[in-house]
Each structure stands twice: as C-alpha cells, then as structure tokens.
Amino acid sequence: MPELPEVETVRRGLAPVMEGHVIARARINRPDLRWPFPPDMAARLTGARVLALRRRSKYLLADLSTGETLLVHLGMSGRMLVSGAPVGRFVHDHPAPGKHDHVILDMETGARITFNDPRRFGAMDLMPTDAVEAHPLLARLGPEPLGNGFHEGHLAAALAGRRTPVKSALLDQRIVAGLGNIYVCEALYRARISPRRLAGNVGQRRVGRLVPVIRDVLRDAIAAGGSSLRDYRQADGELGYFQHGFDVYGREGAPCHTPGCAARIARIVQSARSSFYCPRCQR
DNA sequence: ATAAGTACCTGCGGGC
DNA sequence: TGCCCGCAGGTACTTA
Numbered sequence: 001m002p003e004l005p006e007v008e009t010v011r012r013g014l015a016p017v018m019e020g021h022v023i024a025r026a027r028i029n030r031p032d033l034r035w036p037f038p039p040d041m042a043a044r045l046t047g048a049r050v051l052a053l054r055r056r057s058k059y060l061l062a063d064l065s066t067g068e069t070l071l072v073h074l075g076m077s078g079r080m081l082v083s084g085a086p087v088g089r090f091v092h093d094h095p096a097p098g099k100h101d102h103v104i105l106d107m108e109t110g111a112r113i114t115f116n117d118p119r120r121f122g123a124m125d126l127m128p129t130d131a132v133e134a135h136p137l138l139a140r141l142g143p144e145p146l147g148n149g150f151h152e153g154h155l156a157a158a159l160a161g162r163r164t165p166v167k168s169a170l171l172d173q174r175i176v177a178g179l180g181n182i183y184v185c186e187a188l189y190r191a192r193i194s195p196r197r198l199a200g201n202v203g204q205r206r207v208g209r210l211v212p213v214i215r216d217v218l219r220d221a222i223a224a225g226g227s228s229l230r231d232y233r234q235a236d237g238e239l240g241y242f243q244h245g246f247d248v249y250g251r252e253g254a255p256c257h258t259p260g261c262a263a264r265i266a267r268i269v270q271s272a273r274s275s276f277y278c279p280r281c282q283r
Numbered sequence: 284a285t286a287a288g289t290a291c292c293t294g295c296g297g298g299c
Numbered sequence: 300t301g302c303c304c305g306c307a308g309g310t311a312c313t314t315a
Contacts, residue, residue: 003308034291034310058309076309077293100293119292121309137310164286173310180308249308271287274306 002074004058004145004178005218009225010080011055017085017111018050018062027104033122034075044068044126045105057141057177061132069129071137075121085111141177145214150176156207159199166202167195168271170214179214182249183221185276187214189248194282195275196268248276256281 002010026045028037038044049065060072074080083092085107094112103115103124115122127135142158143149158175159166169175170184179187188195191213193206202210247257252267256278263280 006308073309075292076307117292118294119307119309121292162285168286171309182308272289 002058002078003180003183003221004055005183005221005225007058007060007074007178008055008222010074011053011060012225013082014060014080014113015053017082017107017109017113018053020050021111022047022049022108023105024108025106027106029102029104033102033117033120033124034073035123035125037124038126041124041126045070056132056138057144057173058180059138063129067129068126069132071123071125071127071132071135072115073123073137075117075119075123077119078115078117078122081114081116083112083114085109140174142173142175143177145176145178145218150211150214152204152208152211155211156204159202159207162199164199165195165270166193166197166199167275169199171271171273176214178218181273181275182246183214183217185249186246187217189277189282190217192282194279195270195277197283248278251276 023045024047026042028042031037031039044066045064048068051063051065054061054063058073060074062070062072064070072078081095083094085091095114098114098116100116100118100120101114102117102120102122105113105115107113115124123137125135125137132138143154155176159169162169167184167188170179170187171181185195187210191206191209193202193210197206248265251265253264255261256263256265258278258281261278261280263278265276266279268275268277
C-alpha cells in the first residue's frame, strides 16, 4: 500500500521510538523478503544506535552509529507495529507472534518494532551511510515531490516527447519519486487531466497545475496520516495504513465529487494497473 | 532509448 | 461451506 504519505507517516511514528536509541536485539525470521537480506544483518544491527530516521521516496533510512544505514521498503503490504513503548497516549503490549512477522527489532528501551509483510515485496538492506545515494535502489530516483527539485521546469522537461500516458509517466520513479497508483489518480483528478492523455501532450498550462496539485495531494494525505496516528490507528500500535477519503481512487461508478458534475467515476486499466478518473472533468 | 508486459507473493471478497 | 477468479497501495526484470 504504502506510497510517500504512508511511508512518511510510518517514519514519524517510528522516529520517537528509534532515534537516539540502541537496537538491543534484531531477530530475522527468514533469509529474505524480495531479495536476500545481508547474511549478517542481525549482527550488524545489534548494538547500533539509531542516529536519525529519514525518508527518501518510499524508502525509510535509519542512519546508525556504526556508519551504516538501514534501508527499509514496505513493498505492497509491509506494516510496522510498535509495542512496549509509549506511542502517543498508548502503550501496547508485545503482540502474539504473527504469521508474517519477518524482522523484529528490540530496542534497549523495551520498545519493539515488528516488520510484518504478507506479500514479501518489501526489502531491507544495509550500506555505508556515505554511500546511500549510490545504492542501486536509490541512485536513479527522481526528485522528492515536496522538495525544491520538483518544479514546473523539471516536470515539463521530463514529460516532453514521451508517448506514454501521463498516468504511467507519473508512476515512473525517475520522473518524480514517491507517487504510487492512488496519489497519481488523485492528483490527475485535482489537476483535471485525463490519465489517458499522453505525457508529451500535457501542455504548459496543465503541467503548471499539476506541480502544486501533486504537492497538495501528498501534504493532505500526510496530514490525514498524522491525525490517524494520534487517534484510533494508534490504538493497535500499527503504523502504515490509515483511512483517507479519496475523490476517485476505488470509486468506480460513484458520482464525481466536483460540484455540478453528475458523471460517474470510471475505471480503466493502464500498464496492468487500475486508473480511476472522471471522464467529464478530466481532459 | 522507450514502452509494454511479466514476475515476484499472500490474502480477500465476490460469484457460483 | 468451499472453490475459483480477479484484484490489491511496488518495482525489477524481460521482451518488443
């Protein structure tokens, strides 16, 4: 599930539990997720103090006192469960072991972080902190959509001449890093651009609309995640999933939210992925 | 180089 | 109740 806003929400939830604290014990319950873990990962994590928990695109990056950085990707179904430490108003007991609890980090504070991922599309890796940007999974990522490197000029240049639908282009992490299927659909709706429009045919006007809209969509989702973090979601200690009202995603056949528009949200398949949009509002 | 399709996994809900 | 199907928020790899 997790796109940039969900990963950022997880980061914010984990930061108080991890930053400044020592990993007392790392339990690795299987040799791999999407790829093999470094074979000595548990030993390299044990005793390390987490200096900072960062995010790049959909990747979490924990800088360690050992000079290494732990990279975590949640894939499609990865979740982080926090237990044994105050998280907001709650303190959760350690949960009974779950079927897909692949990695468990016990902090010296008594807090426990459980990484659960049924589909196992997630990933973890270790690298020298000074080589993070060169990691194969990160090296070719485009700019952060909430950062200064993402602006109209960049997006216009990246879309120019491309013969692929703008929907597919925005999912391309080399163009902008962190968007996924949900927020691309939502951003195109807010910018009133059809997902079917070819990237190269998105004119300057539309690109100009798209950039701030992408930022707004992500900011709104992060804000929604933050509020759910403080409230009920935290009731079970789980980070990574939260309810959020979408305008088009998952709303096939439901009425368009645009005032005065009576059209129904349509679903089409592009590059084997569902796109939801209003055929009347989005051109 | 670019674009489209395939593959990796498990779980869930709907239709029968 | 159970089986089969399609579907799911990601992305590296292969194929044209």
